[in-house]
Amino acid sequence: xxxxxTNPHFMNGVPELxxxxxxxxxxxxxxxxxxxxxxxxGAVITVGEGVVYPVLHGLKRDGALSSRRKTVNGxxxxxxxxxxxxxxxxxxxxxxxxxxxxxxxxxxxGGPNGDAVKRPA
Amino acid sequence: xxxxxxxxxxxxxxxxxAPASVRLxxxxxxxxxxxxxxDERQAGRGRAEADAAALFRLGEADGLAKxxxxxxQFQAWSARAPWAIFGLSPLVLLAGAYLGAGLxxxxxxxxxxxxxxxxxxxxHGPAVVYFGLGKLAYFGAPLLIGWAIGLIAARQRSNAxxxxxxxxxxxxxxxxxxxxxxxxxxxxxxxxxxMDVPLAGMAGALLHSVxxxxxxxxxxxxxxxxxxxxxxxxxx
Numbered sequence: 300x301x302x303x304x305t306n307p308h309f310m311n312g313v314p315e316l317x318x319x320x321x322x323x324x325x326x327x328x329x330x331x332x333x334x335x336x337x338x339x340x341g342a343v344i345t346v347g348e349g350v351v352y353p354v355l356h357g358l359k360r361d362g363a364l365s366s367r368r369k370t371v372n373g374x375x376x377x378x379x380x381x382x383x384x385x386x387x388x389x390x391x392x393x394x395x396x397x398x399x400x401x402x403x404x405x406x407x408x409g410g411p412n413g414d415a416v417k418r419p420a
Numbered sequence: 421x422x423x424x425x426x427x428x429x430x431x432x433x434x435x436x437x438a439p440a441s442v443r444l445x446x447x448x449x450x451x452x453x454x455x456x457x458x459d460e461r462q463a464g465r466g467r468a469e470a471d472a473a474a475l476f477r478l479g480e481a482d483g484l485a486k487x488x489x490x491x492x493q494f495q496a497w498s499a500r501a502p503w504a505i506f507g508l509s510p511l512v513l514l515a516g517a518y519l520g521a522g523l524x525x526x527x528x529x530x531x532x533x534x535x536x537x538x539x540x541x542x543x544h545g546p547a548v549v550y551f552g553l554g555k556l557a558y559f560g561a562p563l564l565i566g567w568a569i570g571l572i573a574a575r576q577r578s579n580a581x582x583x584x585x586x587x588x589x590x591x592x593x594x595x596x597x598x599x600x601x602x603x604x605x606x607x608x609x610x611x612x613x614x615m616d617v618p619l620a621g622m623a624g625a626l627l628h629s630v631x632x633x634x635x636x637x638x639x640x641x642x643x644x645x646x647x648x649x650x651x652x653x654x655x656x
Binding site: 329350352374376 | 441445451455477478479483484488491493
């Protein structure tokens with residue numbers, strides 16, 4: 300059986316950032332979160348379907364998320380939303396990520412001290 | 421689906437993930453799988469095909485287990501520090517229970533039997549209830565602690581050696597310890613209650629210890645034997 304393509308090495312810390320960003324806008328349950336990440340990143344970033352829960356539970360345990368049970372269409376789901384502590388964490392992570400991506404972009408495009416990476420002919 | 425979740429449960433528990441975290445994870449995974457299956461059915465797949473596709477999307481047991489196991493925050497204390505949970509905590513709890521029982525005996529003696537030279541005399545009325553609490557703590561604590569050790573070990577699929585680390589000392593202490601109550605002369609002076617392990621009569625104490633060990637260990641041993649008979653579920 301073929302293995303599912305995720306982004307194992309590049310993804311450290313990214314699911315946490317994306318989840319906090321999503322839940323900062325709306326409360327969601329696990330399945331919704333995975334679908335939202337896929338659709339909003341154009342499927343560039345794929346979070347393992349089941350792997351999202353350890354991240355959610357970890358964030359909840361750290362006080363970054365809160366949860367509540369809600370019955371929808373006869374099924375009980377656990378909805379998560381960001382707490383004030385989670386908002387701070389999101390701001391920190393977003394700032395770190397922005398700095399990192401700017402630095403990498405600078406490297407790739409040449410920046411002030413280098414040459415841009417060119418596609419081989 | 422049931423096979424995947426059972427396999428995952430066993431892997432997580434044996435790896436030391438706390439039972440409460442495992443339960444929540446599996447419940448959410450089951451819900452997620454139901455959503456995925458529904459999604460596949462709506463995409464026009466047949467039932468069997470939708471089930472297979474949903475399982476594939478959910479991921480393999482290896483990856484699902486690894487995601488939980490590598491986060492130390494989900495580890496149970498019985499896996500992080502088994503020596504503390506199975507070795508130290510039972511002794512501390514037993515000491516606490518004996519201290520409580522001793523205090524009840526001492527205070528009850530002063531309250532209900534102030535003229536008596538010993539509290540070990542026939543009692544009536546509220547004294548029966550009061551001293552009964554002390555007896556419950558004294559005789560019940562080793563059994564409750566022993567059963568709790570077995571329950572924790574079973575829930576966590578701990579190595580069989582760990583519960584023995586707690587059960588044996590608890591049984592030895594509970595079987596050997598004796599309570600003494602003496603009123604120092606002159607009459608009306610201090611009421612003294614203490615516990616010790618007398619060297620005389622060790623054979624009887626050992627027999628009592630074996631009885632306590634058997635009573636406390638038997639449910640755990642039965643559980644292990646029952647699990648060992650289940651296919652694909654060897655005891656830890």
